[in-house]
Amino acid sequence: MKMKELLLFLYCVLSVSVDGQHSDFHIAGCSDSYGEDVYGLDGEEVAYADFNKQKEIYPQPPFVDPMDYPGGYEQAVGQLQICRDNLQTGRKGMKDFPPEEDVPSAVMIYTRDEVEFGEKNTLICHVTGFYPAPVNVSWTKNQQKVTGSSINVPYPNKDGTFTQISRLEFTPQLGDIYSCAVQHLALTQPLTKIYEVEVSPRSDPGVGPSVFCGVGLTLGLVGVAAGTFFLVKGNECS
Structure with a gap:
């Protein structure tokens, strides 16, 4: 884990269903000028707080059953202030670590x-x-x-x-x-x-369906559960 990541992402809550087939998570993080609060399922984004629009956003594709998190945005606002308070404390303890930068791969x-x-x-x-x-x-x-x-x-x-x-x-x-x-x-x-x-x-179909199909079928073959949305696309193409 990147050392400076501790400053940006202060906690991640992960839970796994009883049958072991699905996992969901909640990540909250911040910097001096940026905040993030996101919910996900099986490695995919389900909802996130948009602090500019002051509401919860649900970027879910139309082929899944809709999910929502009542009170999610209000909770995110409260967590943002706590995160920034913790950020100041953590920055003091990590002031000697050099910043790391990776270009997009x-x-x-x-x-x-x-x-x-x-x-x-x-x-x-x-x-x-x-x-x-x-x-x-x-x-x-x-x-x-x-x-x-x-x-x-x-x-x-x-x-x-x-x-x-x-x-x-x-x-x-x-x-x-x-x-x-x-x-x-x-x-x-x-x-x-x-x-x-x-x-x-x-x-000549767009690259998008091909990417979803290829990735979805590959994840299905290796038994990786984190590709729920891709698997749905892969099944549509098979």
Whole structure:
């Protein structure tokens, strides 16, 4: 575990069901200017507190039964102040540890659904393997900056690094070129990935379904329970 991670993530509550098939977690963390409170199930994000919008966000895909956490945002606000108080105490004890920085190990761009011209879709920019959190992701269309994208809270990986996913709603038109640029403290220049809307979209499904199917089936073969959402996608494709 990264030493400075103790400053950012002060606790993680993990519970496992009786039959051992599912696990859920609750992570709360903070810095001087940032706060995080997230709930998850089987390695996937279920809900998180958005302190800017002052409400609980539920980024769950439509193919799962909806879950909610009544009073989750109010609890997150209270935990944020406790976290920042503990942060000051922890910083005094760890002042001699040098900061660590890891550049993102992978950046991928793909569509959520199979591409059809003129039909609304979502571009996904998946960033993982970076430390510390967060990253900043910006989007362009035909080399012009676009707004309206969203990004989830940083999600901790088992090795102490983080993952974040940015999404951009778009309507595919032949020849359009999109890009997502990732900025991070450990990068001297942004990491950029390109997505081009190509011909014959119906014969060439978006990368998104392929990624979900491949990962889901692989996790199923090795018996890893942490890929619940991917497994659902894998089953749809088999």
